[in-house]
Amino acid sequence: MADLLDERMNKTYAQLSSMQELETDTTLLKTYLVEAHGHDPRNGASSEPIARAFSEGILGDKVTTRVSQSSDESLMIVEGRVKSERINLFLDVSDPRFWLVHSMASSVSLDWLFERLITTLPEIDQVWLPNSLLVKIASLGSFRGLGLDYDRRVVPDVDFEGPDAPVEFLKMQLWGNKAAEILDLFRFSESFKHYTTLSKVKIKFVSAAVGPEKHFTIDDFKFNGKITARGTSFQCHLTLVADVYRRYKAAVCQLEEKYALLWTSDNGNIILEGEPLVITFEPPIADLERFAEKLFSGTAPFRLWGVPTFLSKRFCRVSAVDLHVGKTLSFEVAPDFMRIYLPKGCCGNTILRIFTNLQHHYNSLVSASDSKGSRLLEF
Amino acid sequence: MMNLWIGLCKGAHGLPNDFINHGYCIRAIERTFANSDMNDVKPELIASSSSLGHTMLLEWKEGPNTVHDQLLRYSRVHTEDICDKALVPPSECKAHDVVVIGKLGFQERLELGLRNGGFPFPLLLVGQNNIQLAMNTFQRSQLNEIFQRGLTYEPDTVPMSYVPFDVDSAPDLVGESVIPKVLEYMHQRKSQVLLESLCHDVVPMYSLMGPDYKEQMRKKVKRVMRKASETKFSHYLKWNSEAKALTSTDTWDIVNNPISLSTDKRTQEYQRLRGLQSAFLQDLRSGQERLPF
Numbered sequence: 001m002a003d004l005l006d007e008r009m010n011k012t013y014a015q016l017s018s019m020q021e022l023e024t025d026t027t028l029l030k031t032y033l034v035e036a037h038g039h040d041p042r043n044g045a046s047s048e049p050i051a052r053a054f055s056e057g058i059l060g061d062k063v064t065t066r067v068s069q070s071s072d073e074s075l076m077i078v079e080g081r082v083k084s085e086r087i088n089l090f091l092d093v094s095d096p097r098f099w100l101v102h103s104m105a106s107s108v109s110l111d112w113l114f115e116r117l118i119t120t121l122p123e124i125d126q127v128w129l130p131n132s133l134l135v136k137i138a139s140l141g142s143f144r145g146l147g148l149d150y151d152r153r154v155v156p157d158v159d160f161e162g163p164d165a166p167v168e169f170l171k172m173q174l175w176g177n178k179a180a181e182i183l184d185l186f187r188f189s190e191s192f193k194h195y196t197t198l199s200k201v202k203i204k205f206v207s208a209a210v211g212p213e214k215h216f217t218i219d220d221f222k223f224n225g226k227i228t229a230r231g232t233s234f235q236c237h238l239t240l241v242a243d244v245y246r247r248y249k250a251a252v253c254q255l256e257e258k259y260a261l262l263w264t265s266d267n268g269n270i271i272l273e274g275e276p277l278v279i280t281f282e283p284p285i286a287d288l289e290r291f292a293e294k295l296f297s298g299t300a301p302f303r304l305w306g307v308p309t310f311l312s313k314r315f316c317r318v319s320a321v322d323l324h325v326g327k328t329l330s331f332e333v334a335p336d337f338m339r340i341y342l343p344k345g346c347c348g349n350t351i352l353r354i355f356t357n358l359q360h361h362y363n364s365l366v367s368a369s370d371s372k373g374s375r376l377l378e379f
Numbered sequence: 380m381m382n383l384w385i386g387l388c389k390g391a392h393g394l395p396n397d398f399i400n401h402g403y404c405i406r407a408i409e410r411t412f413a414n415s416d417m418n419d420v421k422p423e424l425i426a427s428s429s430s431l432g433h434t435m436l437l438e439w440k441e442g443p444n445t446v447h448d449q450l451l452r453y454s455r456v457h458t459e460d461i462c463d464k465a466l467v468p469p470s471e472c473k474a475h476d477v478v479v480i481g482k483l484g485f486q487e488r489l490e491l492g493l494r495n496g497g498f499p500f501p502l503l504l505v506g507q508n509n510i511q512l513a514m515n516t517f518q519r520s521q522l523n524e525i526f527q528r529g530l531t532y533e534p535d536t537v538p539m540s541y542v543p544f545d546v547d548s549a550p551d552l553v554g555e556s557v558i559p560k561v562l563e564y565m566h567q568r569k570s571q572v573l574l575e576s577l578c579h580d581v582v583p584m585y586s587l588m589g590p591d592y593k594e595q596m597r598k599k600v601k602r603v604m605r606k607a608s609e610t611k612f613s614h615y616l617k618w619n620s621e622a623k624a625l626t627s628t629d630t631w632d633i634v635n636n637p638i639s640l641s642t643d644k645r646t647q648e649y650q651r652l653r654g655l656q657s658a659f660l661q662d663l664r665s666g667q668e669r670l671p672f
Contacts, residue, residue, distance in 0.1 A: 119642065122566065261541075263584045268466050269407040269425075270587050272385065276538065278392045298649045305562065305649055307657045309555060315535040319543065319559045323649065326566025326638075328559045330540040337392050341540045371390035372399065 001075060001090045001102070005029055006234035008104055009217075029234070030107065031241055032114055033127040033225035033248070034099040037325065037347040049123075050076050050091060058120050059113065082109040098127075098249050100241065111226070122326050125349050127225035127248055128356035131364055134198040136379040137221050137244055138180070140205060144218065145175035146183055147200030154301065154361035155294045157287040167195040175202065194283075197364035199223050204231075207239045223356060247379050248352075255348035259370065262344035275371045276332075276339045277351060279358065282365060284335035291362075292316055292333055298323055301357045308333070322350045352377070380439045380480065380505070381408070381423060381545070386538040388426050393536025397525045402430035406471070408584060409592070412464035414455040422453075422477075425465060432473035433519045434461050441547070443485035445492030453477040454498055474518040476501055480510075490514050501526070508534050542583050546595045551663035553603045556581045558656050561607075561616070565636045572616065574601055575628040601629055603663070611659040615652075 009029050036049065051067040052058065059065070065080030074094035080087055087105035103110055117124050129137075138146070150170040152158075160168050170192070174182055179202070186196040199222065206216045210233055217231035219240055229237040261274040285291045289310070296318050298305035306320030318331045329350065330341040342351060351368075355377060358366045368376040387398045388405050407425040414420055422436035436453065454477070461472040477498075481489045483506040493502055493514060502514040503526060512526035544552040560581050561572055574597060578585050582596045608616035608631050615635045622630035637648035 263587065265587050269410065270405075270584055272389070272405060272408075272541065275389050276391070276540075280392075298653060299646070305653060306559065307555075307653060307660060309551075309660065311539070312535055317539045317555075319540075319555045321559045321562045321566070323566070326563055328556075328563050330543065332539055334393075334535055337536075339392060339538060339540075369392075371386075371392060372396070373392070 002234055009234050010232050029229040030103055030110055031227040032101040034101055035125045035127055035349050036097055036099055047076055054078050059116055082113055085109045128352040129223045130356045130377055131198050131359050133379045134201050138201045141203035143179045144204055145202035146179045148172040149199030150195040150197045151361055157290040170195045194363045194365055197359045205236055205240045207236045210235045251377055252348035255351050260342045260344045276341045278369050279338045280367050281336055288335055296320055381542050382538045384424055385541045391538045393533045395530055401521055402428040406467050410465055414452055414460055415457045416455045418452045420452050427467050427471035429470045431519050434467050434472040434475040436477045439480040443488040447496050450496055450498050476517050486513055550603050551660050553599055554660050554663050557603050565638055570633055572631040573626050573628050611655045
């Protein structure tokens with residue numbers, strides 16, 4: 001797989017460079033970061049859940065696929081057709097929970113396929129790269145471009161016609177070497193710092209471990225875990241992606257191992273492991289009722305189902321269900337903070353989904369911490 | 380009160396850090412152990428600190444009165460009982476206090492109970508936004524300092540969900556937890572809700588508690604489930620009177636499950652369920668939904 005994708009990447013880049021042409025989508029390598037939280041790690045890298053995920057029963061009759069195992073047991077190959085396009089997917093399941101899926105097929109087919117997988121299967125989710133991780137990625141190479149995506153209309157707790165109304169909607173795309181300057185201009189501006197949420201960063205990455213500077217990758221990282229790569233080295237691309245994924249996995253696992261709550265018994269004494277997580281809002285939520293109504297409406301992008309119980313105008317608690325994974329978790333929400341009780345067994349990716357979407361739809365400066373105030377999800 | 384003290388010991392946004400700074404942690408909840416006369420005591424919570432070498436046995440009173448016999452039994456708890464029988468590490472129980480906690484409005488009666496029995500236990504009174512030492516002192520000066528000045532907190536920041544409900548909770552609190560768990564079961568495509576499993580899943584510490592506590596919680600959860608299946612959620616849940624012979628516990632069949640619908644219809648059904656839950660909780664609060672038996 002590595003040789004094939006490296007050759008395709010190289011060939012494409014060389015051709016396009018010599019012809020001074022813009023690349024077409026189907027010439028680019030796409031890598032999707034997929035989290036399969038229903039997977040039992042004791043089963044290792046089994047092809048069974050993958051075969052099920054890519055079956056007609058899940059994907060519908062517009063898709064035909066065949067899943068096979070390569071000579072490398074951690075690499076699965078999915079060949080098939082999405083609508084009228086032939087596709088090949090290479091699934092690196094060396095970590096059975098955090099998959100890397102590579103393909104040169106068109107974004108139209110691939111995006112449709114992954115959207116379908118994620119909405120149909122509760123055990124499959126995309127990753128949610130928060131602002132801080134995208135900023136970190138931008139620092140890992142030469143920062144070549146960015147996308148901003150903020151839409152407050154999703155959580156409309158304010159009157160947008162009012163004199164002090166916040167920014168409703170901010171979208172921007174910028175390609176070029178001024179990306180870092182532009183980002184800083186927005187991030188540190190009093191007027192825009194609350195709305196500067198990265199949806200995408202583009203970097204050129206050269207790995208000293210891989211070889212000289214002629215070996216490079218130019219990768220677009222989207223907040224939903226889709227990475228589009230061009231360049232001369234698949235190995236560089238893999239090195240970069242592995243670095244980013246390692247950070248993401250560590251954050252998810254930390255949430256589950258250190259903060260998920262479990263009542264247990266030790267030597268006859270009842271012990272409570274874990275502690276709630278805190279998301280802090282600055283400035284405070286303007287209208288807590290409207291905010292909670294939207295957040296727990298059960299609809300996208302948060303997909304949290306619950307009925308808030310208001311104990312005062314400034315405090316509510318919610319026993320909610322994450323409709324994506326189908327697990328219950330509890331919340332307490334005040335104007336300046338939200339406490340999340342993640343039960344043991346619930347997926348840490350849920351927290352990343354909530355946190356990242358709050359950055360995209362509420363305030364890009366929301367922060368996460370533990371109960372003692374130590375910052376989390378900082379990367 | 381349980382949630383507040385867990386929050387004070389584990390840390391919670393908006394609560395003071397005094398207990399964390401002194402290294403207190405929760406050692407046991409509702410643990411029964413014998414005093415030096417081999418009579419049982421059962422503090423609501425045991426918190427201890429290795430840095431202060433100190434243990435607190437917390438006993439809270441919802442009402443105005445203390446129970447003389449109970450306090451007498453506490454007075455016969457020696458430090459070695461806490462180490463040997465309540466299993467607190469010796470480094471954390473060089474000294475201990477039985478701490479009586481009550482509401483500010485009942486100060487007079489609570490003080491009288493302690494005074495009449497000659498009990499030296501510190502009495503903490505909980506007001507709207509602080510906890511104050513009202514009578515007697517702790518074995519550790521650090522605690523006297525904290526509670527003599529008053530431990531102040533924002534009422535709207537007190538954690539509520541470590542223990543969402545207990546045997547004394549109103550039915551609506553039970554309903555808040557139970558129905559989302561049923562939705563989780565639906566998501567898992569379960570065909571039945573078994574009372575015993577439900578209790579395990581929604582009652583914190585259920586598996587760790589004694590048979591009496593379990594029985595009380597089962598009754599509490601069952602009442603809410605019966606009411607849910609007979610009223611607002613009758614379209615989804617049906618009590619199966621015959622299944623108990625097989626399942627050994629009260630059982631409800633899931634007769635309609637939104638997860639089996641197409642994506643669009645499922646979304647509509649979730650919205651409908653949300654409306655029903657809101658109405659169900661409202662009815663439980665207003666008492667319109669009279670609970671059976």
